[in-house]
Amino acid sequence: xxxxxxxxxxxxxxxxxxxxxxxxxxxxxxxxxxxxxxxxxxxxxxxxxxxxxxxxxxxxxxxxxxxxxxxxxxxxxxxxxxxxxxxxxxxxxxxxxxxxxxxxxxxxxxxxxxxxxxxxxxxxxxxxxxxxxxxxxxxxxxxxxxxxxxxxxxxxxxxxxxxxxxxxxxxxxxxxxxxxxxxxxxxxxxxxxxxxxxxxxxxxxxxxxxxxxxxxxx
Amino acid sequence: xxxxxxxxxxxxxxxxxxxxxxxxxxxxxxxxxxxxxxxxxxxxxxxxxxxxxxxxxxxxxxxxxxxxxxxxxxxxxxxxxxxxxxxxxxxxxxxxxxxxxxxxxxxxxxxxxxxxxxxxxxxxxxxxxxxxxxxxxxxxxxxxxxxxxxxxxxxxxxxxxxxxxxxxxxxxxxxxxxxxxxxxxxxxxxxxxxxxxxxxxxxxxxxxxxxxxxxxxx
Numbered sequence: 001x002x003x004x005x006x007x008x009x010x011x012x013x014x015x016x017x018x019x020x021x022x023x024x025x026x027x028x029x030x031x032x033x034x035x036x037x038x039x040x041x042x043x044x045x046x047x048x049x050x051x052x053x054x055x056x057x058x059x060x061x062x063x064x065x066x067x068x069x070x071x072x073x074x075x076x077x078x079x080x081x082x083x084x085x086x087x088x089x090x091x092x093x094x095x096x097x098x099x100x101x102x103x104x105x106x107x108x109x110x111x112x113x114x115x116x117x118x119x120x121x122x123x124x125x126x127x128x129x130x131x132x133x134x135x136x137x138x139x140x141x142x143x144x145x146x147x148x149x150x151x152x153x154x155x156x157x158x159x160x161x162x163x164x165x166x167x168x169x170x171x172x173x174x175x176x177x178x179x180x181x182x183x184x185x186x187x188x189x190x191x192x193x194x195x196x197x198x199x200x201x202x203x204x205x206x207x208x209x210x211x212x213x214x215x216x217x218x
Numbered sequence: 219x220x221x222x223x224x225x226x227x228x229x230x231x232x233x234x235x236x237x238x239x240x241x242x243x244x245x246x247x248x249x250x251x252x253x254x255x256x257x258x259x260x261x262x263x264x265x266x267x268x269x270x271x272x273x274x275x276x277x278x279x280x281x282x283x284x285x286x287x288x289x290x291x292x293x294x295x296x297x298x299x300x301x302x303x304x305x306x307x308x309x310x311x312x313x314x315x316x317x318x319x320x321x322x323x324x325x326x327x328x329x330x331x332x333x334x335x336x337x338x339x340x341x342x343x344x345x346x347x348x349x350x351x352x353x354x355x356x357x358x359x360x361x362x363x364x365x366x367x368x369x370x371x372x373x374x375x376x377x378x379x380x381x382x383x384x385x386x387x388x389x390x391x392x393x394x395x396x397x398x399x400x401x402x403x404x405x406x407x408x409x410x411x412x413x414x415x416x417x418x419x420x421x422x423x424x425x426x427x428x429x430x431x432x433x434x435x436x
Binding site (some may be wrong): 091181 | 285288289292294295298299302305306309386389390394398399401402405406409
């Protein structure tokens, strides 16, 4: 029985490590997507676009493994909840990868121009930095179950929301002279960064709940 | 044993019925949100916004029930997969509710004006009709496991994508004279309808896979 428990524990640790790996892939994707976007780097954009398939495959394999563990080990109560939560976290992380992929596609569409006009480069750069910081922290939160860091992510998300608002303010200020197509790009980009952070917060809240049994104060 | 199996089967049927109920709530939400948007009806927008909480609560209760069934019945193979798939479908349906809620919030924000200028009313009306048709069909697909109808949803989604493209074409045609704030509204609305349909297709593909063991041809 001790042996079975130990194999099971190893399997749970393996799931956790795979989620950390997914977070690492997503962070790299986001960093590259933002760089491709700001500097109109076509080859980097293409890298992110093809890496998304790897992220999807990695997630599908992880999900199959989790379902297989549930079927074989028939875990109850807290272990079952942890495995179901792992499925949800992998879905959030996969979606974060999709959003980096969307950003890279905007970069590719506008190449050789940058989709981001000069006056918004610094805001988008900061949104990219906050997004990368958030997904790095998500990896650490999954690995260490650090609930203080999980709470920090709520603040990071507030920072993202505030950057997003300032982006929309520039677009709607009346002095916007970059045209409607560019406003559409910026609107969608703003949404992608914001949703990326939302999914990261969702992952960190799930960890917080698993560890404490309580919902994180929003 | 026959009795246990029968209780279990009843529980599975109950899960399926709850997913159908969720699809019905989401369809109603989408219909009302579109009406609120096109006709600048504040009270209808408020109804959708407060109904979203009901949808979220319904989904959380359903998810708890599903996890409880897995814990008690310890299903293997196909039954376990069906229950995990039910969790994913409930997440998709909940997200469809969120997107209706987002549409209603745009309607509320622009009240007493309509957020949709006259020249785009017909396109958005059709997008709303396609969205409602899709989520109605999703309910039927879950209830009847009709794989032909599941495939129909792919075509409906193509129709949505084409409407979405025509929306963006109007915005970027150069003759757009409604200003950037209105272009931002329309960009986000287009995205909400498109994502709503994507999640519906995701649900119908999950049903298709459960029934046939194969991925739906895209």
